[in-house]
Amino acid sequence: MTTKNHRSAVSLFPCAGITAGALWLLTGVPAGAQLTQAQINGFENKIGNNVEAATILGGDYGVGGGAYHSGSGGNNVDLNVSKFGGMGDIYPIRPLGDTGIGWQPQLQGNMGYLTAKKNFNSTPIQYGDQNENKTFAIQFGGGARFWFDDHFSIAPTFMGMYGHTENTYTANSAFGQANQAQARQLGLIDYNVNTWTVRPALDFQYQYTWDRTIFTFSSDPTYFYTEAFSGSSGHPDVNGNSVTWQNKIDVDVPLGVELWGKELRSGGCFSRTELYDGIRDGLNSEYIYEVHPRIVMDFLGELWKVKWLGLGGSYMWGNDFHGWSIGVDAAFRF
Numbered sequence: 001m002t003t004k005n006h007r008s009a010v011s012l013f014p015c016a017g018i019t020a021g022a023l024w025l026l027t028g029v030p031a032g033a034q035l036t037q038a039q040i041n042g043f044e045n046k047i048g049n050n051v052e053a054a055t056i057l058g059g060d061y062g063v064g065g066g067a068y069h070s071g072s073g074g075n076n077v078d079l080n081v082s083k084f085g086g087m088g089d090i091y092p093i094r095p096l097g098d099t100g101i102g103w104q105p106q107l108q109g110n111m112g113y114l115t116a117k118k119n120f121n122s123t124p125i126q127y128g129d130q131n132e133n134k135t136f137a138i139q140f141g142g143g144a145r146f147w148f149d150d151h152f153s154i155a156p157t158f159m160g161m162y163g164h165t166e167n168t169y170t171a172n173s174a175f176g177q178a179n180q181a182q183a184r185q186l187g188l189i190d191y192n193v194n195t196w197t198v199r200p201a202l203d204f205q206y207q208y209t210w211d212r213t214i215f216t217f218s219s220d221p222t223y224f225y226t227e228a229f230s231g232s233s234g235h236p237d238v239n240g241n242s243v244t245w246q247n248k249i250d251v252d253v254p255l256g257v258e259l260w261g262k263e264l265r266s267g268g269c270f271s272r273t274e275l276y277d278g279i280r281d282g283l284n285s286e287y288i289y290e291v292h293p294r295i296v297m298d299f300l301g302e303l304w305k306v307k308w309l310g311l312g313g314s315y316m317w318g319n320d321f322h323g324w325s326i327g328v329d330a331a332f333r334f
Contacts, residue, residue, distance in 0.1 A: 049279075051163075053242075053283050054135040054163075055197060055226060056242060056279055058136065058137045060139065066314065068322070081114045082113050088332055090106065104145050108141050108143075109141070118130065126173050128172035130169070131167070134165070135165045135166075139197070140160065141157060141159025141199070143155060143156050144156070157202075159201075161197040162195070164193075164194050165192065166192040167189055191231065192235065193232070195226050197225065197226040199224050202221055206218075213253050217249050218250070219246070220248070221243070222243070226238055226240055242275075242277050243276035243279075245274040259297060264296070265310075266293075266296075267293075268294050269291075270290070272287060273287060273288045274286070275288065285318035285319040286319060289317050290315070292314040294310060296308040306330065310328075
């Protein structure tokens with residue numbers, strides 16, 4: 001096959017789907033003396049899904065950072081995600097024997113920090129209480145991209161991720177103060193837990209160039225398996241499966257206009273990500289939309305491995321949440 005240029009992006013705002021400001025990362029009610037075992041089991045299952053969702057949101061490279069809001073009325077959840085990461089295909093494209101297929105290594109990585117706060121301002125029994133989750137996660141891995149012609153490629157990848165989540169419940173209501181000790185003993189509040197996650201994925205991509213404008217269509221089914229391995233006494237049992245399936249179109253438009261001797265490029269991407277299993281239950285959403293415009297300057301061949309550098313932003317929405325982000329948009333060519 002003919003060797004061709006292919007964009008490799010490492011971005012603070014990758015156009016992918018689960019940035020879900022969402023936000024059922026916090027369980028609603030601490031356990032009370034009247035809770036049945038079935039109710040306790042329900043809370044534990046919900047917390048496990050919440051920790052799994054928080055780890056994916058905070059640690060996966062495909063999730064953009066930003067500020068998000070979920071819910072209506074007085075019991076809303078506010079989420080902030082700060083992260084840096086992305087992926088890159090390493091050049092040149094190499095022939096795979098005599099098959100006519102080209103291939104190139106791919107590296108992926110990310111680290112992020114997530115905070116989520118829920119203030120109980122409308123529930124009378126817990127009025128004035130606050131529940132807060134903090135999650136740090138880091139992931140790394142890679143794979144290879146296989147080119148079947150100048151347009152179509154497939155990239156199977158495998159990543160591992162470590163996550164640490166801490167929960168703090170501040171009880172100001174009479175109910176919260178009366179039941180905080182039992183809830184803590186049961187591991188429903190005031191816990192910390194360490195998790196590991198494996199992440200196999202398969203990215204299908206079709207790229208088409210019209211004049212100098214590059215259109216990239218991709219479909220990326222991704223599987224997550226997350227399990228707890230240590231934490232505080234009575235930490236929640238995290239043992240779950242999650243699946244995301246993102247479908248995206250990206251457009252890269254050279255503008256033919258220079259600023260400080262560098263050509264300006266515009267474009268962006270639009271995606272819909274389907275959510276399944278644990279992350280769907282943890283975020284209380286079946287899908288996430290994201291729109292991401294950008295304006296950047298072309299630095300290819302002039303600044304280390306930088307292809308472009310500029311500004312980008314995203315707006316995300318789902319069943320019952322919305323959020324936005326703005327910051328540096330960068331792409332690298334390795």
